[in-house]
Amino acid sequence: MAGTTTGIPANVTQGSQTKGGVGESMLRPDGTLKVTGEFAYSSDMWHEEMLWGQVLRSTVAHAEIVSIDTSEALALSGVYAVLTADDLPAAKNYGMEYQDTPVLAYGKVRHHGEPVALVAADHPETARRAAAKIKVEYRELPVITDEASATAPDAILVHENRGDHHAGHVPHPNIVHRQPIIRGNADEAAKKADVIVRGEYTFGMQDQAFLGPESGLAVPAEDGGVDLYVATQWLHSDLKQIAPCLGLPEEKVRMTMAGIGGAFGGREDISMQILASVLALRTSKPVKMVYNRYESFFGHVHRHPAKLYYEHGATKDGKLTHMKCKIVLDGGAYMSSTPSVVGNASSLSVGPYVVDDVEIEAIGLYTNNPPCGAMRGFGAVQACFAYEAQMDKVAAKLGMDPVAFRQKNAMEQGTIMPTGQPVDSPAPVAELLRRVKARPLPPVRQWESSEGADVRALPGGLSNTTHGEGVVRGVGYAVGIKNVGFSEGFDDYSTAKIRLEVINGEAVATVHTAAAEVGQGGVTIHAQIARTELGVQQVTIAPADTQVGSAGSTSAGRQTYMTGGAIKNSCEIVREKVLEIGRRKFGSYHPAWANAELLLEGGKVVTDGGEVLTTLVEVLEDEAVEVEEEFRHRPTEAFDLRTGQGNGHVQYAFAAHRAVVEVDTELGLVKVIELACAQDVGKAVNPLSVIGQIQGGTTQGLGVAVMEEIIVDPKTAKVRNPSFTDYLLPTILDTPTIPVDYLELADPNAPYGVRGIGEAPTLSSTPAVLAAIRNATGLELDKTPVRPEHLTGT
Amino acid sequence: MRVNFTVNGRKQEADDVWEGESLLYVLRERMGLPGSKNACEQGECGSCTVRLDGVPVCACLVAAGQAEGREVTTVEGLADYAKHRQDAHPGGGCASGACGTSLQDAQQWSAKGQDSQTGEGTELSPIQQAFIDAGAVQCGFCTPGLLVAADELLERNDTPSDADIREALSGNLCRCTGYEKILDAVRLAAARQGEVV
Numbered sequence A: 001m002a003g004t005t006t007g008i009p010a011n012v013t014q015g016s017q018t019k020g021g022v023g024e025s026m027l028r029p030d031g032t033l034k035v036t037g038e039f040a041y042s043s044d045m046w047h048e049e050m051l052w053g054q055v056l057r058s059t060v061a062h063a064e065i066v067s068i069d070t071s072e073a074l075a076l077s078g079v080y081a082v083l084t085a086d087d088l089p090a091a092k093n094y095g096m097e098y099q100d101t102p103v104l105a106y107g108k109v110r111h112h113g114e115p116v117a118l119v120a121a122d123h124p125e126t127a128r129r130a131a132a133k134i135k136v137e138y139r140e141l142p143v144i145t146d147e148a149s150a151t152a153p154d155a156i157l158v159h160e161n162r163g164d165h166h167a168g169h170v171p172h173p174n175i176v177h178r179q180p181i182i183r184g185n186a187d188e189a190a191k192k193a194d195v196i197v198r199g200e201y202t203f204g205m206q207d208q209a210f211l212g213p214e215s216g217l218a219v220p221a222e223d224g225g226v227d228l229y230v231a232t233q234w235l236h237s238d239l240k241q242i243a244p245c246l247g248l249p250e251e252k253v254r255m256t257m258a259g260i261g262g263a264f265g266g267r268e269d270i271s272m273q274i275l276a277s278v279l280a281l282r283t284s285k286p287v288k289m290v291y292n293r294y295e296s297f298f299g300h301v302h303r304h305p306a307k308l309y310y311e312h313g314a315t316k317d318g319k320l321t322h323m324k325c326k327i328v329l330d331g332g333a334y335m336s337s338t339p340s341v342v343g344n345a346s347s348l349s350v351g352p353y354v355v356d357d358v359e360i361e362a363i364g365l366y367t368n369n370p371p372c373g374a375m376r377g378f379g380a381v382q383a384c385f386a387y388e389a390q391m392d393k394v395a396a397k398l399g400m401d402p403v404a405f406r407q408k409n410a411m412e413q414g415t416i417m418p419t420g421q422p423v424d425s426p427a428p429v430a431e432l433l434r435r436v437k438a439r440p441l442p443p444v445r446q447w448e449s450s451e452g453a454d455v456r457a458l459p460g461g462l463s464n465t466t467h468g469e470g471v472v473r474g475v476g477y478a479v480g481i482k483n484v485g486f487s488e489g490f491d492d493y494s495t496a497k498i499r500l501e502v503i504n505g506e507a508v509a510t511v512h513t514a515a516a517e518v519g520q521g522g523v524t525i526h527a528q529i530a531r532t533e534l535g536v537q538q539v540t541i542a543p544a545d546t547q548v549g550s551a552g553s554t555s556a557g558r559q560t561y562m563t564g565g566a567i568k569n570s571c572e573i574v575r576e577k578v579l580e581i582g583r584r585k586f587g588s589y590h591p592a593w594a595n596a597e598l599l600l601e602g603g604k605v606v607t608d609g610g611e612v613l614t615t616l617v618e619v620l621e622d623e624a625v626e627v628e629e630e631f632r633h634r635p636t637e638a639f640d641l642r643t644g645q646g647n648g649h650v651q652y653a654f655a656a657h658r659a660v661v662e663v664d665t666e667l668g669l670v671k672v673i674e675l676a677c678a679q680d681v682g683k684a685v686n687p688l689s690v691i692g693q694i695q696g697g698t699t700q701g702l703g704v705a706v707m708e709e710i711i712v713d714p715k716t717a718k719v720r721n722p723s724f725t726d727y728l729l730p731t732i733l734d735t736p737t738i739p740v741d742y743l744e745l746a747d748p749n750a751p752y753g754v755r756g757i758g759e760a761p762t763l764s765s766t767p768a769v770l771a772a773i774r775n776a777t778g779l780e781l782d783k784t785p786v787r788p789e790h791l792t793g794t
Numbered sequence B: 001m002r003v004n005f006t007v008n009g010r011k012q013e014a015d016d017v018w019e020g021e022s023l024l025y026v027l028r029e030r031m032g033l034p035g036s037k038n039a040c041e042q043g044e045c046g047s048c049t050v051r052l053d054g055v056p057v058c059a060c061l062v063a064a065g066q067a068e069g070r071e072v073t074t075v076e077g078l079a080d081y082a083k084h085r086q087d088a089h090p091g092g093g094c095a096s097g098a099c100g101t102s103l104q105d106a107q108q109w110s111a112k113g114q115d116s117q118t119g120e121g122t123e124l125s126p127i128q129q130a131f132i133d134a135g136a137v138q139c140g141f142c143t144p145g146l147l148v149a150a151d152e153l154l155e156r157n158d159t160p161s162d163a164d165i166r167e168a169l170s171g172n173l174c175r176c177t178g179y180e181k182i183l184d185a186v187r188l189a190a191a192r193q194g195e196v197v
Helices: A031-036 A071-075 A124-133 A147-151 A186-190 A235-246 A273-283 A293-299 A338-347 A380-398 A402-409 A429-438 A522-534 A559-589 A616-620 A687-706 A760-777 A788-792 B023-030 B075-083 B103-108 B113-118 B126-134 B143-156 B162-168 B180-196
Strands: A051-057 A063-069 A079-083 A115-121 A135-140 A175-183 A195-203 A215-220 A226-230 A253-257 A287-290 A306-314 A320-330 A358-365 A471-484 A493-503 A506-512 A538-541 A598-601 A604-607 A612-615 A625-632 A651-664 A669-680 A740-743 B003-007 B010-014 B049-052 B055-058 B071-073
Touching: A031 B075, A031 B126, A031 B143, A051 A124, A051 A273, A051 A293, A063 A115, A071 A079, A071 A124, A079 A124, A079 A273, A115 A124, A115 A273, A147 A358, A175 A338, A186 A306, A186 A320, A186 A358, A195 A380, A215 A273, A226 A235, A226 A273, A235 A253, A235 A273, A273 A287, A306 A380, A320 A338, A320 A380, A338 A358, A338 A380, A380 A402, A380 A471, A380 A760, A402 A429, A402 A471, A429 A471, A429 A651, A429 A669, A429 A740, A471 A760, A493 A522, A493 A559, A493 A616, A506 A522, A506 A559, A506 A616, A522 A538, A522 A559, A559 A598, A559 A604, A559 A612, A559 A616, A559 A625, A604 A616, A612 A616, A651 A687, A651 A760, A669 A687, A669 A760, A687 A740, A687 A760, A687 B180, B023 B049, B049 B143, B055 B143, B071 B075, B075 B126, B075 B143, B126 B143, B126 B180, B143 B162, B143 B180, B162 B180
Parallel strands: A051 A287, A226 A253, A320 A358, A506 A538, A669 A740, B003 B071
Antiparallel strands: A051 A115, A063 A135, A079 A115, A175 A358, A195 A306, A215 A226, A215 A287, A306 A320, A471 A651, A493 A506, A493 A625, A598 A604, A604 A612, A651 A669, B003 B010, B049 B055, B049 B071
């Protein structure tokens, strides 16, 4: 057998590439299951004898808990358990960066909707009725809702005894974290400015509004542990937080990823994981928990609302002289990832522009508003909204074209960031702007046809509010910069286990990671990478669980870079091991085994000259090669707490948008009719999902521009609109055509040159829409979302 | 109470149904058909869209009792429904429970590259195949509802304009895709339908 493996068998194309590798638009491997309704999302789990868990949530934002009476709830038929914080088995708090979030409130509630008690019952309606019978007596406290109330010298402290590592560095205990950045001398540079422009901007609280509600199933195990099936963005981070709260060693909390119905940052923090597990351990029965939409709005952190104060100066010839800004992010009642959001907002507050002299300060507040944390764009979104509005203002004051002005100040490879870090990979900011601008504009008065106006194409749409009178058009541009991956010295890594073996006469690779497939298409590209690296056609993606090392979070645009890198790494070692086996078995038959560069392609071992040496099946026979390896990106460092200097980021992503809007100036209704995007993706591992990510991110930016906002009553800190009836999301009628133009300028430091994709399009789409509405109406508009009353002055 | 109805062409009865239970709850939790999704349970997102005697409805807003004696088609029965579109009654859907996802299935889920690339072994309706081919499925939570709504659109309008598609799908939220690829998918399914005729 071995001797016959030299030469090219008739059925092999010389040097053939394996199909379905990196760079191809492969279809989703879970697509069939998802279109037939068979894909198991976390809310679809079912177990015999299972109970339903229900949370009782605080009806007030800030109060001392005087008493909780559960007796009536417990007396209800079908109720198996009613628990309060007193019944918790171990640690009472959890948290990603710092454990300040109670599993169930004790002593105090700090925000509206905070979990206070838990019920397990045999029917979800029984559980809801029981929860309604729990009597909680509150002694209400004044609410902290903004910077002024939080930082007043006599302000009530949201957390009386802070023990986190930021506590010693902040000017007030109600400030979670403060990050200044000082570079050059902004005051001195301002003297060179011919124009100075100041602005004050407000960014509303956006919700991730993933469609699949927080849900899962906790099954008590015979060993006293628990098997947990949930949808999350990072299994291992959950595990670290869950186990101490259950009083169990990590190995007794076995987590398996259930199907995820979107995430966008909203599943980075724990939601129902501990609650369902506590109930399961207490009742010794499987417990399913599914938040309804109302609860979901209370069950996860939101995007930080922000106040941004900016000053820019520029010379007559259009060069920026300096920038000063203060960014105030409202982190709500618990820390979550507020410190990192503050770091991002400050370090990216200049945007993709060259400004040598800056004075920056970003702070995150503790308040009694809903907790805020990760959401797509993570601190960079709020800053982009403000600096892009400023760019338009400066350009207008100089009488310059807004795109030309941006291009004149655009950063490029080699630019030094305000943190002192050089941008050491392509930064095609001016080119991205050129591309969106060069695109032909959509025809005017598109609503008109030979048969009259098609009202569906007009602002107000099917409501038939106008036939085109009072409708004006505007065009606006924006560009943004987003860091990719975890920054500021975080030990960011991912793990992948790759197994290669012969199954039914064919070489099959199995990819096992703990990476969350939140819809972005990770499962597709994982198989593509394995095919490319191992030259096999058949790739199986094993379900994500905690039986393999951490993959890190599916967030920060990092998963293709990081877990993709881990798969590539592991595959390279698998390849070496396969070749070792090959050399051992067949090395004596052909000198190429020792001398040539050998590749795995199309299920064969091939020389770099294209000569086929043997097949993988013949090399492996009944042997399996298995490798579990980690991948780390290059190290980063913390920003200096005083100057903000430091090589804090791994990589940057850039996207530009042009928005075209039509506004009914009589009713204040906006229709976005096109939202074109140009983005550098480094390398499009799967072009189809690249475009899907860019269009999806663009639409979330559109949402926050014109409709999305969680409204919190400033007097009571209560959420007013926790439902899809009142929190408006863009529908297919609100979303325009989104042409996408992507560049592939490889990042020399990243696997395959990839650049994080998912987040950048969320940044610039919002300011582009705002710019277009300003262009159409001549109004200043310094707040998201733009509402009809802002346009009509009513 | 007991509810008798037909689901995906198969007679079903549900016992001990509470008066307040929705059709969505009965389908998901009693019939083992979790394909219809529970995203807002308020009729705003369309994730639970099913057909009730042929009419697309949000199953979360239909009281289970209202389904008495009627025919329900869910995403699980969509391929079959599309196949038998010409018949007066949609025939032979999938049996109760068989289409649902047991814990065991959920644990054992794995993506088999080739098979699911081609959808081999699974017969799909044109709109289901088009959603896969156009890249209209990302997280997929909105997909079942969109498929049921889009299939109904194509049933009454085989050459929908973009404005028609947008109008028909305006009750279905999607948070991942930005809708462009969903439009592509419906256009693709319509075009393929046209080729067949």
